[in-house]
Amino acid sequence: MDRWTNDPRVAKETSSRFGLAVAAVGAGVVGLVLLTFVLFSSSRDAPVSNISLSEALETALAQVVTFRSPALQPDGRAAMLVQKREAAMALRDRLGPLAAQEPALFALLNGRLDTAQKSVRIASAYDVDIAASVARLRMDYTLAAQLLRRALEQGPDNALQLRLSLADILAEQGRVTGDVEPMREAVALYQDTIIPGVEDPEELALVTNNLGIALQGLAVQTRNTAMLEEAAMAFAESLRIAPDGGGSASTKANLASVLYDLAVIEPSETLLAAAETALRDAVQIGTTPMMSLYQRQLVSVLLLQAQNPAQTPPFDEIDQLLQAVVYASPPILTVNQAASLYTKFGNVLAQHGEIAADSGLLVRAAQAYDAALSRVDQTAQPLVWAGLQANLGTVNAGLAGRNVAGYGYEQAAAAFRAALGTYSAQGASLHWAMIQSNFALTLEGEAARLGDVNLLNESLRRYSAALDLLEDIDPAMARQVRQNLTLAELRTVEMQLQMSSSN
Structure with a gap:
């Protein structure tokens, strides 16, 4: 396997980074927790009146709205929007006739925010906080922030709580939209105004945790490593304040x-060892609804650790965790995210299998690549699909060379041809040349095993085709392919001499 073309841009197709999702809990701190609803509604035929919603409404809200913000889930904006819409509709269904009696609530839950603003009259800062929470549920962060700023202008007694709500909304807005300014404002609010005013240790720990979330989001957007370290210190401080x-x-x-x-x-x-320890602790003490998310993070950490060839990764544990995460109910991964995890698992299995000459690990790598391929749409993601085929071809070639049952030259050749066809159609010249070289190496090995000069000649043609392209676009890779071509030419001469002498 020493002569495989192994370029990180091609040979191992992976996502550039599989970021860990951030989870946070806390009543009234990160999540959307609506405990009391007081709305002022109006109609054309009746004056505005004060209507206190029933305990049934409060119970329905508590059942539908979770303790943590959907913006901190790993599924991205589109899936989150669907989640919020489903939550709003579920709430409306639970309310039944009561929703129809409340025009303002009904309008908010259905996204008619302009109508809602006209029909809701703010009588207190507390009412604003409630209305802002519903606007946040609809992902209208601009309206939510406007309502909270309006309430703060009145100088209310619960200004600290309103600022906390505003900071949480701004942090969520920044993470969802990628806009750094809301996150900057959220960080400033947490650090300068909110944290100095919080006295209860557990609440302070939760607020400090939220500061860490905002700092991390801002650090990622601005590529600020120092700020990322600040986020780590914020989370560590939160654990120091309230470890349990x-x-x-x-x-x-x-x-x-x-x-x-x-x-x-x-x-x-x-750092990775510390991350692993923290996640194992979270798995031990976390709640059941969060378990799949913690397991997903642990898989990512273990896979990154496994890239170190000096390590002996816990492959069986990774496999079990991966199965639990991929088939979690309710689902926490998109199809693409599951494919990415299977690809990474295949990569580390192949890496360690090649180093240790372990056919069992290579078989598992092939199975992981197959699992990833089953989740990748060739039409929608042609280069990802082709990269997986290339990886599968390389692993199958290694297994064929070890005479592992069920993994022969034909499987490797089919995978390489599939990758080459897609790379050619997509105009991916470098990728095509690299896989062409790997295919040539496979042909060369099969030719040597069978004593087939025709296969060896095809190998020479593929090396030459790859070299023609690489000479201009990647001289370093061209040198490696030229060496392989020279060795193959020598083998051809040896084989022809053997054939002549035998005749």
Whole structure:
């Protein structure tokens, strides 16, 4: 296997980074928790009146709205929008006739925010906080922030709580939209105004955790490593303040997320070990609904650790965790995310299988690549699909060379041809040349095994085709392919001499 063309741009097709999702909990701190609803509604035929919604409404809200913000989920904006719409509709269904009696609530839940603003009269700062929470549920962060700023202008007694709500909304807005300014404002609010005013240790720990979330989001957007380290310190401080608090499991997971990000920027076994420890603690003490998310993060950490060839990765544990995450109910991964995890698992299995000459690991790598391929749409993601085929071809070629049953030259050749066809159609010249070279090496090995000069000649043609392209676009790779071509030419001469002498 020493002569395989192994370029990180091609040979191992992976996503550039599989970031860890951030989870956070806490009543009224990160999540959308609506405990009391007081709305002022109006109609054309009746004057505005004060209507207190029933306990049934409060119970319905508590059942539908979770303790943590959907913006901190790993599925991205599109899936989050669907989630919020489903939550709003579920709430409306639970309310039944009561929703129809409340024009303002009905309008908010259906996204008719202009109508809602006209029909809701703000009588107190507390009412504004409630209305802002519903606007946040609809992902109208601009309206939510406007309502909270309006309430703060009145100088209310609960100004600290309103600022906390505003900071949470701004942090979520920044993470969802990628806009750094809301996150900058959120960080300033947490650091300068909110944290100095919080006295209760557990609440302070939760707020400090939220500061860490905002810092991490801002650091990622601005590529600021120092700020990422600040986020890690915020999470560590939160755990110091309340090591056994209600949010300690999610804070440990958040700390692991930042440590992972830092280890991606500058590889560090120490940081990854600390991230692994934090996540294992989170799995031990976390709640059941969060377990799949923590397991997903742990898979990512273990896979990154496994890239170190000196390590002996816990492949069986990774496999079990991966199965649990991929088939979690409710699902926490998109199809593409599952494919990415299977690809990374295949990569580390192939790497260690090649180093240790372990056919069992190579078989598992082929199975992981097959699992990834089953989740990748060739039409929608042709280069990802082709990269997986190329990886599968390389692993199958290695297994064929070891005479592993069920993995022969035909499987490797089919995978390489599939990759070459797609790369050619996509105009991916470098990728095409690299895989052409690997295919040539496979042909050369099969020719030597069978004593087939025709296969060897095809190998020479493929080396030459790859070399023609690489001479102009990648001289270093061209040198490697030229060496392989020279060795193959010598083998051809030897084979022809053997054939002549035998005749």
